[in-house]
Structures are given as C-alpha cells and as structure tokens.
Amino acid sequence: MRSETQTVDQSRPSFIEQARRAQIIDCAIEAIAELGFAQASLAQIAKRAGVSTGVTLYYFSGKDELIRAVAAHVFRTGEAFIRPRVDAQEGPAGALATFISASVAFIAEKPALPRAMMNIMRAGVDQGGGPRFDPGITAARREGFESILAWGQREGVFRPFDVRVMAATIIEVLDFIPSRLALEPDLDLTAYAAELVELFRRATRADDPAKE
Amino acid sequence: MRSETQTVDQSRPSFIEQARRAQIIDCAIEAIAELGFAQASLAQIAKRAGVSTGVTLYYFSGKDELIRAVAAHVFRTGEAFIRPRVDAQEGPAGALATFISASVAFIAEKPALPRAMMNIMRAGVDQGGGPRFDPGITAARREGFESILAWGQREGVFRPFDVRVMAATIIEVLDFIPSRLALEPDLDLTAYAAELVELFRRATRADDPAKE
Amino acid sequence: MRSETQTVDQSRPSFIEQARRAQIIDCAIEAIAELGFAQASLAQIAKRAGVSTGVTLYYFSGKDELIRAVAAHVFRTGEAFIRPRVDAQEGPAGALATFISASVAFIAEKPALPRAMMNIMRAGVDQGGGPRFDPGITAARREGFESILAWGQREGVFRPFDVRVMAATIIEVLDFIPSRLALEPDLDLTAYAAELVELFRRATRADDPAKE
Amino acid sequence: MRSETQTVDQSRPSFIEQARRAQIIDCAIEAIAELGFAQASLAQIAKRAGVSTGVTLYYFSGKDELIRAVAAHVFRTGEAFIRPRVDAQEGPAGALATFISASVAFIAEKPALPRAMMNIMRAGVDQGGGPRFDPGITAARREGFESILAWGQREGVFRPFDVRVMAATIIEVLDFIPSRLALEPDLDLTAYAAELVELFRRATRADDPAKE
DNA sequence: TATGAATGAGTATTCATTCAT
DNA sequence: CATGAATGAATACTCATTCAT
Numbered sequence: 001m002r003s004e005t006q007t008v009d010q011s012r013p014s015f016i017e018q019a020r021r022a023q024i025i026d027c028a029i030e031a032i033a034e035l036g037f038a039q040a041s042l043a044q045i046a047k048r049a050g051v052s053t054g055v056t057l058y059y060f061s062g063k064d065e066l067i068r069a070v071a072a073h074v075f076r077t078g079e080a081f082i083r084p085r086v087d088a089q090e091g092p093a094g095a096l097a098t099f100i101s102a103s104v105a106f107i108a109e110k111p112a113l114p115r116a117m118m119n120i121m122r123a124g125v126d127q128g129g130g131p132r133f134d135p136g137i138t139a140a141r142r143e144g145f146e147s148i149l150a151w152g153q154r155e156g157v158f159r160p161f162d163v164r165v166m167a168a169t170i171i172e173v174l175d176f177i178p179s180r181l182a183l184e185p186d187l188d189l190t191a192y193a194a195e196l197v198e199l200f201r202r203a204t205r206a207d208d209p210a211k212e
Numbered sequence: 213m214r215s216e217t218q219t220v221d222q223s224r225p226s227f228i229e230q231a232r233r234a235q236i237i238d239c240a241i242e243a244i245a246e247l248g249f250a251q252a253s254l255a256q257i258a259k260r261a262g263v264s265t266g267v268t269l270y271y272f273s274g275k276d277e278l279i280r281a282v283a284a285h286v287f288r289t290g291e292a293f294i295r296p297r298v299d300a301q302e303g304p305a306g307a308l309a310t311f312i313s314a315s316v317a318f319i320a321e322k323p324a325l326p327r328a329m330m331n332i333m334r335a336g337v338d339q340g341g342g343p344r345f346d347p348g349i350t351a352a353r354r355e356g357f358e359s360i361l362a363w364g365q366r367e368g369v370f371r372p373f374d375v376r377v378m379a380a381t382i383i384e385v386l387d388f389i390p391s392r393l394a395l396e397p398d399l400d401l402t403a404y405a406a407e408l409v410e411l412f413r414r415a416t417r418a419d420d421p422a423k424e
Numbered sequence: 425m426r427s428e429t430q431t432v433d434q435s436r437p438s439f440i441e442q443a444r445r446a447q448i449i450d451c452a453i454e455a456i457a458e459l460g461f462a463q464a465s466l467a468q469i470a471k472r473a474g475v476s477t478g479v480t481l482y483y484f485s486g487k488d489e490l491i492r493a494v495a496a497h498v499f500r501t502g503e504a505f506i507r508p509r510v511d512a513q514e515g516p517a518g519a520l521a522t523f524i525s526a527s528v529a530f531i532a533e534k535p536a537l538p539r540a541m542m543n544i545m546r547a548g549v550d551q552g553g554g555p556r557f558d559p560g561i562t563a564a565r566r567e568g569f570e571s572i573l574a575w576g577q578r579e580g581v582f583r584p585f586d587v588r589v590m591a592a593t594i595i596e597v598l599d600f601i602p603s604r605l606a607l608e609p610d611l612d613l614t615a616y617a618a619e620l621v622e623l624f625r626r627a628t629r630a631d632d633p634a635k636e
Numbered sequence: 637m638r639s640e641t642q643t644v645d646q647s648r649p650s651f652i653e654q655a656r657r658a659q660i661i662d663c664a665i666e667a668i669a670e671l672g673f674a675q676a677s678l679a680q681i682a683k684r685a686g687v688s689t690g691v692t693l694y695y696f697s698g699k700d701e702l703i704r705a706v707a708a709h710v711f712r713t714g715e716a717f718i719r720p721r722v723d724a725q726e727g728p729a730g731a732l733a734t735f736i737s738a739s740v741a742f743i744a745e746k747p748a749l750p751r752a753m754m755n756i757m758r759a760g761v762d763q764g765g766g767p768r769f770d771p772g773i774t775a776a777r778r779e780g781f782e783s784i785l786a787w788g789q790r791e792g793v794f795r796p797f798d799v800r801v802m803a804a805t806i807i808e809v810l811d812f813i814p815s816r817l818a819l820e821p822d823l824d825l826t827a828y829a830a831e832l833v834e835l836f837r838r839a840t841r842a843d844d845p846a847k848e
Numbered sequence: 849t850a851t852g853a854a855t856g857a858g859t860a861t862t863c864a865t866t867c868a869t
Numbered sequence: 870c871a872t873g874a875a876t877g878a879a880t881a882c883t884c885a886t887t888c889a890t
Contacts, residue, residue, distance in 0.1 A: 016849085036337055038250055041884055052851045053885085063885065122334035125248035130395055165407040172388040173381050180380065183342060195377040203415045228874075253859065264876050265860085271874095275860065440870085462674055462759070465863055476872050477864085487864065546758035549672035554819055589831040596812040597805050604804065607766060619801040627839045652853075677880060688855050689881085695853095699881065 021059050021069070024049050028070050032116040037123035042066075067120055067133045074117045075137045081106045083144075092152030096204060097197045099145065103174045104193035107181065115178040142167050149204070158204045170200055233271050233281070236261050240282050244328040245394075249335030254278075279332055279345045286329040287349045293318045304364030308416065309409045311357065315386045316405035319393065327390035354379050361416070370416045382412055445483050445493070448473050452494050457536040461547035466490075491544055491557045498541045499561045505530045507568075516576030520628060521621045523572065527598045528617035531605065539602040566591050573628070582628045594624055657695050657705070660685050664706050668752040669814075673759030678702075703756055703769045710753040711773045717742045728788030732840065733833045735784065739810045740829035743817065751814035778803050785840070794840045806836055 027048035031040040042063055046053045060066040085102040089095040107114050124132035131138065146167040152158035173196065181187050225233075239260040243252040254275055258265045272278040297314040301307040319326050336344040343350060358379045364370035385408065393399050451472035455464040466487055470477045484490040509526040513519040531538050544557050555562065570591045576582035597620065605611050649657075663684040667676040678699055682689045696702040721738040725731040743750050756769055767774060782803045788794030809832065817823050 020849095038335065042886085043884075054851055054888090055849085057886065058850070123248070123250055125251075125331070161411065162403070162407045165404055166411065168388075168392065169385050169408070169411065172385060176380075176384040191374070192377060195374050196381070199373065199378065199381065199415045203411045205414075226873080232874085254861090255859080266862090266876055267874080269861065270876095444870095466865085467863075478866090478872060479870085481865065482871070547672070547674055549675075549755070585835065586827070586831045589828055590835065592812075592816065593809050593832070593835065596809060600804075600808040615798070616801060619798050620805070623797065623802065623805065623839045627835045629838075650852080656853085678882085679880080690855055690883090691853080693882065694855095 017059065020051075020055065024051075024056055024059060024066070025070050025073050028066060029074070029112055029116040032070065032119050033112040037119040040119075064133065067124065068135055071117060071120055071133050071137055072135055074113045075141070077110070077113055078103075078106055081109070086148070092148055092155055092157050093201065093205070095148045096152065096200060099148065100170070100174065100197050100200060101193045104177065104189050104196070107174075107177050108189045111178060111181060114175070115182060118175060118178050121175075142171060145171060152204065156206055156208075159206045161204065166204065229271065232267070236263075236268055236271060236278070237282055237285050240278055241286070241324050241328040244282070244331050245324040249331040252331075276345070279336065280347060283329060283332055283345050283349060284347060286325045287352075289322070289325060290315075290318050290329075293321070298360075304360055304367055304369050305413065305417070307360045308364065308412060311360065312382070312386065312409050312412060313405045316389065316401050316408070319386075319389050320401040323390055323393055326387070327394060330387055330390055333387075354383060357383060364416065368418055368420075371418045373416065378416065441483065444475075444479070448475075448480055448483060448490070449494050449497050452490060453498070453536055453540040456494070456540040456543050461543040464543075488557065492559055495541060495544055495557050495561055496559060498537045499565070501534070501537055502527075502530055505533075510572070516572055516579055516581050517625065517629070519572045520576065520624060523569065524594070524598065524621050524624060525617045528601065528613050528620070531598075531601050532613045535602060535605060538599070539606060542599060542602050545599075566595060569595060576628065580630055583630045585628065590628065653695065656691070660687075660692055660695060660702070661706050661709050664702055665710070665748050665752040668706070668755050669748040673755040676755075700769070704771055707753060707756055707769050707773060708771060710749045711776075713746070713749060714739075714742055714753075717745070722784075728784055728791055728793050729837065729841070731784045732788065732836060735781065736806070736810065736833050736836060737829045740813065740825050740832070743810075743813050744825040747814055747817055750811070751818060754811055754814055757811075778807060781807060788840065792842055792844075795842045797840065802840065 024045065028040065028045045031045045031048055035044065042056050043053050045066075046056050049055075056066065060069060082099065082102040086095050086098050089098050120133050121131055121138075126132045142164075146163050149158060149161075149163045149166055153160060153163070177189075177192070181189070236257065240252065240257045243257045243260055247256065254268050255265050257278075258268045261267070268278065272281060294311065294314040298307050298310050301310050332345050333343055333350070338344045354376075358375050361370060361373075361375045361378055365372060365375070389401075389404070393401070448469065452464065452469045455469045455472055458464075459468065466480050467477050469490075470480050473479075480490065484493060506523065506526040510519050510522050513522050545555055545562075549556060566588075570587050573582060573585075573587045573590055577584060577587070601613075601616070605613070660681065664676065664681045667681045667684055671680065678692050679689050681702075682692045685691070692702065696705060718735065718738040722731050722734050725734050757767055757774070778800075782799050785794060785797075785799045785802055789796060789799070813825075813828070817825070
C-alpha cells in the first residue's frame with residue numbers, strides 16, 4: 001500500500017505508521033465531508049493533520065489510495081456499528097427494520113463518515129461510469145443485505161420481490177440521508193427512520209401476514 | 213444569451229446560435245455523463261463538439277451558465293416526457309405508478325440526460341451543501357410530486373405517511389437508476405420499473421383498500 | 425489608417441467613415457475613462473457604440489491605432505480649448521496663469537477626455553519605457569509650453585530656471601488632476617486652479633518684479 | 637506568508653523562503669519597471685527568476701499579494717533612505733529641500749524601485765479609481781509630508797498655501813521623475829533636484845523672509 | 849521519517865484579431 | 870459596409886506528485 005519509491009519496512013506496519021495513517025484518514029474524512037471531494041486537496045488534508053503534504057504521499061502512494069483507504073475505513077466502521085445490531089435479530093423482518101434504523105443511527109452518530117463516503121462515491125466516477133474508489137464496498141454491502149431479504153423470502157415473511165432491486169433501493173435511500181441532513185441539519189432522524197422502517201415493512205411483507 | 217463581453221444581444225438568437233448552443237449542450241451532457249462532472253472540463257466539451265474552447269465561452273458566459281443550461285434542458289426534456297403521461301391519469305394511485313414508470317421510461321430512452329443531471333447535482337454543491345446549478349429544479353420536482361401524494365391521502369387512497377419523506381425517497385430511488393444503468397448496461401428497465409411500482413404501491417396504499 | 429486587408433476608397437474618407445470613426449473614438453474615451461485601460465476591451469467599446477467588434481477593426485487597423493486616434497483626438501480637443509485662451513494673453517505671466525487655469529477648466533468641462541488620456545498614457549508603456557500611444561503629443565505639448573516660459577525669461581519676467589524642468593513639472597502637475605478628481609469628485613477645481621496659479625507664479629517670477 | 641493551500645505557516649520563515657521571496661520581489665520589480673504593470677505577468681516574473689510559475693504562487697498566495705509585497709518593499713526601502721535625511725534637518729525649509737533632494741537621490745540610486753512603484757500605482761486602480769495595491773502607502777507619504785508643510789506654516793517660514801494641494805503637487809512631481817528618467821537615461825538628476833528644490837522653495841516661502 | 853521546495857499539467861476565462869458571409 | 874462566428878494565445882491560479890535534504 002505504501003509508495004513504492006520509498007523504502008519502508010514491507011513486512012508489518014509499525015505503530016507509528018498505523019497511527020499516522022489513521023490520523024491522515026481522519027483528517028481526510030473531515031475535509032471531504034466539509035469541503036466536498038473536489039475541494040479536499042492533499043494540501044488541505046495535510047494541513048488539517050498538521051503535517052506536510054509529503055507525509056501524506058509517504059504513507060499513501062497517491063491520492064487514489066488515500067481515498068480508497070478512507071472509503072474502506074468508513075465501510076468498516078459502519079459495518080462494526082450496524083452488523084452486530086442486525087445479527088442480534090431473530091427474524092428477517094426485525095433484521096430489515098434494524099438494518100434501516102441502525103444505519104440511520106450510525107449517520108446520526110458520526111455524520112462526517114457517511115457524508116465523506118457519499119462525496120467520494122459521487123465525485124469519483126471512472127470513465128466507464130464505475131466508481132473509482134470502491135474496493136468492492138458497494139457490492140459487499142448489497143450482498144450482505146440481499147441475504148437478509150432472501151432469508152425473509154425463504155421464510156415466507158417477505159413477498160416475492162426482486163431481491164436485487166429491493167436491496168439496491170433500500171441502500172440508496174439510506175445513502176441519500178447524509179446529503180439531506182447537510183441541507184437540513186435539524187432533520188428529525190428518529191422520525192425519518194421510523195418512516196422508512198414502516199415504508200419498507202409494507203413494501204416487503206408477504207400478503208398473508210399470518211406468519212410474521 | 214451570448215457572453216456580454218463579446219457582443220450585443222440583439223432581439224432574438226440567430227439560427228446558427230441556437231444550433232451551436234444546442235450542440236454544445238449536447239456535448240456537455242455527453243461529457244458529463246461519461247466522465248463525471250469534475251472531469252468534464254470546457255476543453256473536453258469543446259473537443260467533443262469539434263470546436264475551440266473559446267466557442268463555448270462565446271455562447272455561454274461561463275461554465276456555470278453552460279451547466280445551468282444543461283440542467284434546464286434536461287429538466288425540460290424530462291418534464292415534457294413525464295408530465296403528460298402523469299396528467300392523463302385520473303386517480304392518485306395511477307398517477308404515482310405512472311410517474312415511476314414514465315420516469316424509468318425516460319431514463320431508458322435518453323439515459324445520458326438524467327445521468328448528466330445526476331452528476332451535476334451531486335458534484336455541484338456549494339460549500340453549505342446546497343446545489344449550485346439548480347434553478348429551482350429539485351424543489352419544483354419534489355413539490356409537484358408531493359401534490360400527488362397529498363391528493364392520494366385526501367382521497368383516502370394513500371395511508372397517512374409523511375409526504376415529504378415519501379416524496380424524497382421515491383425521487384431519490386428514481387434518480388439513482390442512471391448510475392445503476394451505467395454499471396449494468398443490460399439492466400432490464402421494464403422489470404425494474406414494475407418492481408418499483410409495486411414496491412411503492414404497497415408502501416403508500418391505505419390499509420383499507422376498499423376505496424382504491 | 426484603415427485596415428490594409430480591406431478595400432476601401434483610399435483617397436478621401438467618406439462622411440460615414442468619419443462619423444463612424446468619431447463615434448467609436450467617443451465610445452472608446454468613455455470606456456477607457458470609466459473602466460480603465462486594461463478593462464476597456466474592443467468588445468466593450470464596440471458594445472457602447474452599438475456596433476459589432478468587427479466594425480472597430482474595419483475603421484482602425486488594430487487596437488493600437490484606435491488608441492492612438494483617441495489620444496490624438498483628446499490632444500486636439502484640449503488644444504482647441506486651451507490655446508486660444510493662452511494666445512489672447514499679452515504677457516508671459518498671464519499666458520502661464522491662463523495655461524494653468526484653462527487646463528483645469530478643460531478638465532472640469534470634459535473630465536472624461538483627460539481621464540482617458542491619463543489611463544492610456546499610464547498603461548501603455550513600450551518595453552523600452554516609452555509611451556506606446558503617443559504620436560508626439562507629449563513632445564508637442566511640452567515644446568509649446570516651453571516657448572511661453574522662454575518668452576517670459578527673454579522678457580525678464582521669469583527668473584532663469586531650467587525651462588525644460590519647469591515645463592515638465594507644470595504639465596505633470598496638471599495631468600495629475602484627473603486622477604485626483606476621480607478619487608475626490610467633489611474637489612473644488614476653481615480653488616485648485618487658483619492654488620496652482622499662485623504656486624507657479626511664485627516659482628517662476630523674477631526676483632525683481634518691477635518689470636512685470 | 638506562504639500560500640495557505642500549500643503548507644502551514646510554521647513559526648518563522650526559513651532562510652530559503654526569505655531568499656526566494658526577496659528574489660521574486662526583485663524580479664517582479666525589474667519586470668514591472670521594464671514592461672509596465674500590465675505586461676508583467678507571473679510567467680514573465682518567474683521566467684526572470686529562472687523558476688516555474690508555480691514557485692511564485694508557492695511563496696505568494698496570488699498576484700495581488702506579490703504586488704503588495706513589492707509595493708511594501710519599495711516603500712520601506714525608500715522610507716529608510718529618505719526619512720533619516722529629512723529628520724536630521726532642524727527647520728521646515730531644510731526638511732522640505734531635503735525631502736526633495738533625497739527623493740531624487742533615491743531615484744538616482746535605485747531607479748527600478750520607484751519606477752515599478754509608479755507603474756503599480758498608476759495601473760492598479762480598482763473600478764472606482766482607488767489604488768488596489770496601496771497598503772496605506774500613499775496616504776502615509778502624503779500625511780508625513782503634509783506635517784512638514786504645516787510645521788513651516790506654523791513657524792511662519794512658509795506662506796499660507798493649501799497644504800493638501802502643495803503636498804500632492806510636490807509628491808506627484810517627484811513620482812513623475814522615474815518615467816522621465818526612463819525616457820531620458822542621461823538626465824542630470826542632480827541638476828533636476830536643484831531646480832525642484834529652488835522651485836518649491838520659492839513656491840512655499842513666506843513673503844517676509846525675515847524669519848527664515 | 850518527515851519536510852518543504854519545486855514542477856508541470858490542467859483549469860476557467862479574456863481578448864485582439866481574422867474571415868466568410 | 871457590417872456582422873457574428875471562430876480562433877489561439879495569454880492570464881492567474883490549483884494541485885497531485887517528485888525529490889533533495
């Protein structure tokens with residue numbers, strides 16, 4: 001991951017290396033969330049970290065790698081927050097509701113992270129149209145979430161919708177919230193979450209609710 | 213409409229002016245849809261139009277005006293496609309379903325337009341997070357759409373959800389489709405539309421379906 | 425004077441040509457006085473004249489020629505205003521005082537002209553340091569004025585100062601007034617003129633005032 | 637002092653930074669004095685310094701800051717040259733004469749500096765006509781000089797002229813010299829200074845020279 | 849490890865000028 | 870005569886990246 005032109009211990013990252021990387025990633029998140037992707041230059045990020053621009057490129061081979069590291073960090077942090085809560089649910093309906101409400105809770109708790117993530121995903125578009133900084137994150141999220149929906153369908157709790165469409169839809173709706181929140185900082189996220197939970201409960205539930 | 217520093221805007225735009233503006237707008241749409249907003253420089257756009265950069269700035273006073281012209285063009289085109297179909301519906305449930313399916317049909321017919329629009333809206337945010345190139349478009353769409361939902365609630369056809377959340381959710385889901393389509397060009401949009409229609413039919417309908 | 429690549433009657437300027445040139449020169453003066461030399465583009469000037477940029481370059485071979493024509497026009501207009509008044513004086517002391525007060529009166533009457541002239545002279549510097557747009561104007565003014573001073577010295581009315589230094593000094597002091605006026609529009613020019621007249625009366629008069 | 641988008645301004649500027657800034661300021665003075673303000677582009681200045689354009693913008697946040705730094709440098713240098721000589725004078729008449737002769741001596745010693753200053757002051761006017769790059773310099777000079785004149789009037793050594801007009805006139809006459817010198821490099825500045833000293837001695841002295 | 853100096857490619861924009869019509 | 874379309878060079882400025890120290 002390190003710059004190939006520099007000579008650094010290749011085997012295991014030192015403590016200081018880990019710390020520096022984490023610090024730079026944090027500042028990058030802050031800068032990207034506040035200024036938007038385009039304005040978040042390496043100089044800006046380094047300045048926030050209180051280091052020189054060169055340091056950033058010592059620990060990351062280029063801006064792309066830094067951004068990818070940011071994306072991965074946000075993903076892992078969100079995963080660590082949301083997954084345990086979802087896994088604690090016994091049924092698919094509860095898992096779905098929890099996925100939604102936990103996602104919103106994560107946004108409420110650390111809004112800079114998903115906001116930075118959104119800015120990255122939206123700005124960074126491959127010339128083919130694919131995301132430039134997405135190390136399989138989108139796919140991983142969607143697949144994980146699709147398994148909940150498939151589970152619900154197998155159990156007869158969910159109606160027979162197209163799992164991929166439903167998963168993509170729900171994820172997109174959640175990903176949209178940080179933008180909304182930026183424009184409307186006073187947004188009542190708890191109420192918002194409740195609306196979404198109800199919306200998708202109705203959108204997914206089987207016609208015969210007996211089993212639920 | 214021409215750059216004020218170049219020439220006088222006499223009476224009405226000439227044929228060649230209209231043609232050039234349209235051509236440049238088309239190339240801008242193409243470039244923004246393909247490369248993303250940040251990479252779509254004036255040079256890129258002019259190159260696609262086969263003219264020098266200066267020409268672009270002869271017909272548009274600056275990049276901002278060009279982008280706003282693109283946004284307005286996309287909005288008008290979409291409106292002209294979707295609105296008549298929606299207005300032809302007699303009830304709110306039909307109007308909602310038609311809004312969704314007509315939106316998807318528009319995307320299927322001219323995918324570059326909504327894709328460019330999305331890239332503009334997502335990338336072009338001022339530092340407060342508000343849209344820079346949005347001449348009331350987002351608000352106009354949402355309000356127009358909210359009136360359908362409110363109508364359905366008054367008629368008792370829709371359940372009493374939060375109209376603003378539901379409207380924002382549906383619009384965002386539709387806006388997301390162009391990105392998806394860019395990644396999966398073989399996506400079956402007809403089926404996708406049918407899924408969404410059903411999803412939001414269930415999400416919005418009143419518990420007592422007698423009235424529908 | 426016309427563009428050499430165009431075919432126009434070379435012998436004598438038509439009425440319309442004279443009118444157009446005069447009109448363009450007037451608008452150029454206006455633009456240069458208002459906006460400063462750097463901001464007074466051909467497009468701006470043409471716009472004020474209500475014609476296309478091309479027209480300007482039809483009547484003047486380039487911007488340089490236009491500017492030179494402006495300078496010449498301002499000089500001729502000033503000359504026509506000031507010279508008769510000065511020539512009406514019988515003695516050198518009166519001529520000097522009149523030169524100063526008439527110059528100030530000219531500035532008061534048509535401030536745009538000397539203001540434009542100043543903007544031109546100050547901005548347009550040859551890379552050798554010489555004025556780019558000065559068709560002998562500065563020299564003509566100074567020489568004409570020097571003759572007044574020399575006259576006064578011959579008559580014994582003026583003391584034996586260096587004529588060139590004195591002439592340059594007085595002219596420069598007068599040329600400076602338009603800038604001052606731009607910053608202080610309420611400047612009392614009559615009082616200003618009186619101060620200058622007295623200043624240079626004392627600076628030039630012979631020690632033995634008997635002869636005056 | 638460095639560009640804020642590049643690096644953090646830590647404690648005090650390094651030696652190399654000071655040297656580079658000084659070098660760039662020197663080259664800017666040279667370019668502005670030779671080519672005039674409008675032609676002295678950042679590219680030109682950087683070229684003279686033998687560095688890339690970017691370097692200039694690494695040490696100065698923009699052209700404005702560079703120009704202001706140039707103006708300040710010229711002012712400080714001139715002040716350091718002229719003020720001690722003036723302050724050493726005991727009476728207002730001597731102070732006035734010294735101000736004039738020291739100013740000319742400064743021009744003779746470092747002609748590029750006042751010449752660049754003039755080009756900056758004359759060209760760089762905002763649209764109201766006010767100076768863009770003047771960090772109070774003009775005002776400071778005039779007020780400092782006016783105090784000499786007022787002192788002379790209080791002492792009865794100078795006649796009761798309008799102090800502001802006289803101060804502006806003398807300063808303008810001095811500021812005009814560098815332009816003159818550029819056109820006439822062989823100008824005898826010592827004689828020029830003597831002429832001006834005598835000119836303004838006579839213009840300012842009280843009618844009753846008893847007190848002098 | 850870390851810095852700061854330096855670069856070069858790229859950005860939007862301005863403007864005098866040319867030329868076909 | 871006059872227009873408006875088009876160009877190309879120049880301008881200030883940004884930024885990821887390289888590199889000597």
